[in-house]
Amino acid sequence: MLKDTVRTLSYRNAIFSNSEAFKDKVVLDVGAGTGILSMFAAKAGARKVYAIDMSQIADQAKVITEANGFGGTIEVIKDKLENVELPEKVDIIISEWMGYFLLYESMLDTVLDARDKFLKPGGLILPDKVTLYMAAIEDADYKDEKIGFWEDVYGFDYSCIKDIALREPLVDCVDLKSVVTNPTPIKEIDINTVQKNDLQFEASWKLESTRDDYIHAFLGWFDCSFPTPNGKPVRFSTGPHAKYTHWKQTVFYTKNTISVYEGQQLEGTISVKPNDRNPRDLDIVIHYETQEENKQVETVEFKMS
Amino acid sequence: MLKDTVRTLSYRNAIFSNSEAFKDKVVLDVGAGTGILSMFAAKAGARKVYAIDMSQIADQAKVITEANGFGGTIEVIKDKLENVELPEKVDIIISEWMGYFLLYESMLDTVLDARDKFLKPGGLILPDKVTLYMAAIEDADYKDEKIGFWEDVYGFDYSCIKDIALREPLVDCVDLKSVVTNPTPIKEIDINTVQKNDLQFEASWKLESTRDDYIHAFLGWFDCSFPTPNGKPVRFSTGPHAKYTHWKQTVFYTKNTISVYEGQQLEGTISVKPNDRNPRDLDIVIHYETQEENKQVETVEFKMS
Numbered sequence: 001m002l003k004d005t006v007r008t009l010s011y012r013n014a015i016f017s018n019s020e021a022f023k024d025k026v027v028l029d030v031g032a033g034t035g036i037l038s039m040f041a042a043k044a045g046a047r048k049v050y051a052i053d054m055s056q057i058a059d060q061a062k063v064i065t066e067a068n069g070f071g072g073t074i075e076v077i078k079d080k081l082e083n084v085e086l087p088e089k090v091d092i093i094i095s096e097w098m099g100y101f102l103l104y105e106s107m108l109d110t111v112l113d114a115r116d117k118f119l120k121p122g123g124l125i126l127p128d129k130v131t132l133y134m135a136a137i138e139d140a141d142y143k144d145e146k147i148g149f150w151e152d153v154y155g156f157d158y159s160c161i162k163d164i165a166l167r168e169p170l171v172d173c174v175d176l177k178s179v180v181t182n183p184t185p186i187k188e189i190d191i192n193t194v195q196k197n198d199l200q201f202e203a204s205w206k207l208e209s210t211r212d213d214y215i216h217a218f219l220g221w222f223d224c225s226f227p228t229p230n231g232k233p234v235r236f237s238t239g240p241h242a243k244y245t246h247w248k249q250t251v252f253y254t255k256n257t258i259s260v261y262e263g264q265q266l267e268g269t270i271s272v273k274p275n276d277r278n279p280r281d282l283d284i285v286i287h288y289e290t291q292e293e294n295k296q297v298e299t300v301e302f303k304m305s
Numbered sequence: 306m307l308k309d310t311v312r313t314l315s316y317r318n319a320i321f322s323n324s325e326a327f328k329d330k331v332v333l334d335v336g337a338g339t340g341i342l343s344m345f346a347a348k349a350g351a352r353k354v355y356a357i358d359m360s361q362i363a364d365q366a367k368v369i370t371e372a373n374g375f376g377g378t379i380e381v382i383k384d385k386l387e388n389v390e391l392p393e394k395v396d397i398i399i400s401e402w403m404g405y406f407l408l409y410e411s412m413l414d415t416v417l418d419a420r421d422k423f424l425k426p427g428g429l430i431l432p433d434k435v436t437l438y439m440a441a442i443e444d445a446d447y448k449d450e451k452i453g454f455w456e457d458v459y460g461f462d463y464s465c466i467k468d469i470a471l472r473e474p475l476v477d478c479v480d481l482k483s484v485v486t487n488p489t490p491i492k493e494i495d496i497n498t499v500q501k502n503d504l505q506f507e508a509s510w511k512l513e514s515t516r517d518d519y520i521h522a523f524l525g526w527f528d529c530s531f532p533t534p535n536g537k538p539v540r541f542s543t544g545p546h547a548k549y550t551h552w553k554q555t556v557f558y559t560k561n562t563i564s565v566y567e568g569q570q571l572e573g574t575i576s577v578k579p580n581d582r583n584p585r586d587l588d589i590v591i592h593y594e595t596q597e598e599n600k601q602v603e604t605v606e607f608k609m610s
Binding site: 005008011012039060063066068076149153154156159160161164243 | 313314464
């Protein structure tokens with residue numbers, strides 16, 4: 001993850017751009033990992049950084065932050081956030097909590113708990129705004145390789161696996177040339193104010209085809225934004241138009257191929273919520289209808305697990 | 306794994322080459338997965354195939370084998386082998402049990418249990434012979450990217466992670482041009498006769514450099530062999546000279562760079578055994594000495610986990 005330079009340099013840029021705000025302040029790093037964001041915060045002038053991580057990596061974070069001379073500033077706490085008591089409220093929360101398709105195995109719930117428990121009123125959260133987007137893509141070759149493969153496996157019929165494969169969104173890098181429609185935002189999240197309940201949602205969307213083509217899948221990604229004092233946020237995108245990140249994009253194959261012409265409207269809904277039985281899994285349902293004659297309608301259910 | 310055609314086609318070839326032996330016989334498939342090997346066995350003429358797998362995939366194997374008309378021949382058993390009782394002894398055991406570096410997370414122990422519990426005397430095991438090999442490689446660029454990276458991470462010292470990274474063998478495809486020495490077998494296993502105790506071993510080895518170069522790592526891989534009635538085994542290799550398989554090769558970085566000239570001897574030992582605390586992990590220790598003047602000596606400890 002450290003090798004994802006888009007991610008790490010965006011955080012560094014955002015933290016250093018806010019060095020006035022960090023100077024002599026108290027910072028909480030939620031899911032600190034190796035402590036890289038905590039060290040950026042310490043370098044930006046923080047008086048104290050609490051770096052919380054429940055996993056074994058916290059042992060390394062302690063060694064690393066001390067080896068780099070931050071032993072007096074950064075306090076690594078190896079525990080679940082819900083068990084942690086801090087001796088003071090914090091001025092700033094930093095966290096790299098985003099999962100695939102933003103919400104899959106994300107730590108946003110924990111960040112919201114940290115906000116409600118530890119952040120001073122008016123405190124800063126980095127990042128503070130994220131937006132989920134979708135578009136539709138042409139993907140005949142890859143869909144055939146990923147899904148069509150199961151129709152004839154060394155001469156055998158594996159179509160039950162094909163059905164399972166269709167329900168699994170695919171995290172992969174998609175070529176911008178595959179995108180057949182304009183993109184559209186489906187969910188904007190302001191981390192300063194969002195509540196946990198808002199994270200399961202149903203949204204309506206409209207897409208317009210930019211050319212005559214076939215559509216084999218919908219595509220999802222997110223953008224991420226950090227506030228700065230000059231009002232011009234630090235941003236990065238995980239979309240197909242942007243530089244590679246380890247989040248790549250998320251591909252949702254439809255069962256049917258959709259035929260579209262330039263300017264044609266496609267509309268529908270998308271619902272996203274944790275699975276009832278296993279809340280770590282994400283249930284995603286996409287419904288679409290093509291407008292005009294030869295109307296195509298389909299509802300496709302997915303599960304990220 | 307099904308998409309690994311070297312693997313799957315070798316099994317198919319080996320089973321079909323033994324169709325005389327399979328005809329009207331009873332077969333046990335250990336760790337059957339989706340049931341592909343069981344279906345090859347049924348097509349080769351087996352009277353009965355017991356397909357054992359303890360994981361959820363067994364549910365799919367049942368659907369798949371029935372969908373392909375083998376419901377009467379293949380009996381899928383979703384359980385641990387140790388809990389399984391069969392109504393008869395079997396003539397043939399087939400299994401794809403091999404892990405990375407052959408022995409990491411391998412199912413060979415289970416195959417040996419199956420052999421001792423269910424195989425008729427003189428019964429057939431596919432595959433029946435595997436050999437572990439090693440060589441030494443030049444790998445300056447990639448070692449720098451994988452290991453050197455930790456020396457300066459966005460300006461911070463991560464050398465404690467470098468030490469951890471060095472201890473983790475890397476599963477990756479290595480270009481044949483990187484290989485600096487002849488290869489040498491370090492362990493031959495005959496599955497007809499091997500005992501579990503033989504699977505932890507220490508071996509001596511000798512390598513000879515084929516050119517003047519630097520060595521940054523040792524490389525491990527295995528070959529696999531299936532008996533056939535004509536005496537000419539079906540084989541495949543996972544070495545750097547062979548076609549891609551999902552096993553790739555395994556890279557063991559040394560701490561020091563070794564300088565060698567053409568014809569120079571390098572000798573040492575390698576020990577491989579399950580970790581005492583977590584037997585799923587594999588402890589590997591490589592000791593080497595260069596012969597001649599400017600002798601270089603090092604012992605490097607690895608853990609696959």
